[in-house]
Amino acid sequence: MAENRTASNSADQGEARGNRLLAALPAEAFERLRVHLDPVSFTLGEVVYESGGHMEYVYFPTTSHISLLYTMIDGSTAEMGLVGQEGVVGIALFMGGETTPNRAMVQGAGLAFRMKAKAMLDEFKRGGDFQHLMLRYTQALITQISQTAVCNRLHTVEQRLCRWLLMTHDLTQSDELQMTHEFISHMLGVRREGVTMAANRLRETGMISYVRGQIRILDRQQLMAHVCECYQVVKDEHSRLLG
Amino acid sequence: MAENRTASNSADQGEARGNRLLAALPAEAFERLRVHLDPVSFTLGEVVYESGGHMEYVYFPTTSHISLLYTMIDGSTAEMGLVGQEGVVGIALFMGGETTPNRAMVQGAGLAFRMKAKAMLDEFKRGGDFQHLMLRYTQALITQISQTAVCNRLHTVEQRLCRWLLMTHDLTQSDELQMTHEFISHMLGVRREGVTMAANRLRETGMISYVRGQIRILDRQQLMAHVCECYQVVKDEHSRLLG
């Protein structure tokens, strides 16, 4: 999948502007980068980076989105962040760490544009708009991770499920989300049954519907009314930094 | 307190090397920065930055340490990170965000060296060792925050208390930590009674002793055996990036 890149042509790379970070670059910087951008198609569940593994590319998602996860020794997992068209996967490459202790996994199938670490670093080291944008995005991601830390501590599964559904919906081009309760449970770091119970309550009040791995968002307004403050904090901080 | 700075003299600023980030700088870069470094004495509970507030300085702690906290609308709080002599407070300034939604509060009284945002940014924009060091430290901090997110979700109060005591001990020059159960409860985001119960169990097994806001670390080995894996993950990643 990750290998279905075409010969670089401008039609492909124009679509890279579907990623909001790339879209925010001035034309001059984007022109320098576009030859290094290759489209990649991600499938659900695909592992983009393994924890501590070698990172060859950074990825700018357009229609895909990717979870940043940590896996404990006992195998239990929890998500710390979620990256879609508003961000970039692989910040460790420009932060200088080369790798991270986290796994990155595709949570929504779709497209991304990848760039070799070296090409990205060359542009980063120019110290211009690209660097500025990457660092501001990184700060937004830090806010997201921080808020996840606090949210995990202080809010219920039901509230966290609302937040997670809203975040995922924001990164998805449709009201249909393809994911099982089991999958969500690994993201929220809770039991599958806990997700089933919470999802059931959201269904009873008409916020969502679902059957076998197909969740439909029916009433965003009501979800927004139900979610904890964390959702809005992260969103506001993101628009302050990159809006 | 924050105003007891002396006329800049080299004796003072030599002590700035007590901060490990400043210590890791090559002499040439440090020489450029040293005239901008002013010693500051922090008292327990002092607020360094307010959430969303103006940030005039970055701070390089030497003997003090500072908590990064988030406060919910209902007043409940939880810590996302802890910064001492190995780090710097105010990363939002070089990340380009100017502020953050977090509060920074002094958790251990002591010294730090502060630098005006502009002077710091001038050096950062040179793109040399200073920038490199700041970014690598930021990545280490991201790991700490991430691990806190996961730890909050998956581990018990007792395990998290062990982790927090060990982290704090690492940043303190003595085995005596001055903090009440009440204070710790705000950091861990739990009830005061929960801290009392957990602390009591650690005392019964001889790991710590305490009376009225004075905690003494008696048996680090046993604490290490009791803590969740999160402690070591953060420490290892920190040495990988900055060791």
Next chain:
DNA sequence: GCCTTTATGTGCGTTGCCGTACATAGCAGA
């Protein structure tokens, strides 16, 4: 020495989530 304040200890009922077990219901392939 007494009084006040602050820190810690303890009890009690409740809740959220866990671990486990098993039942049902869609869907796919033989």
Next chain:
DNA sequence: TCTGCTATGTACGGCAACGCACATAAAGGC
């Protein structure tokens, strides 16, 4: 159509942490 697999529903006991109330104990002011 039957079979098997996967996704979801439900139940039960257990435990960790909660909210609340109040008891004790150490330090400090007078």
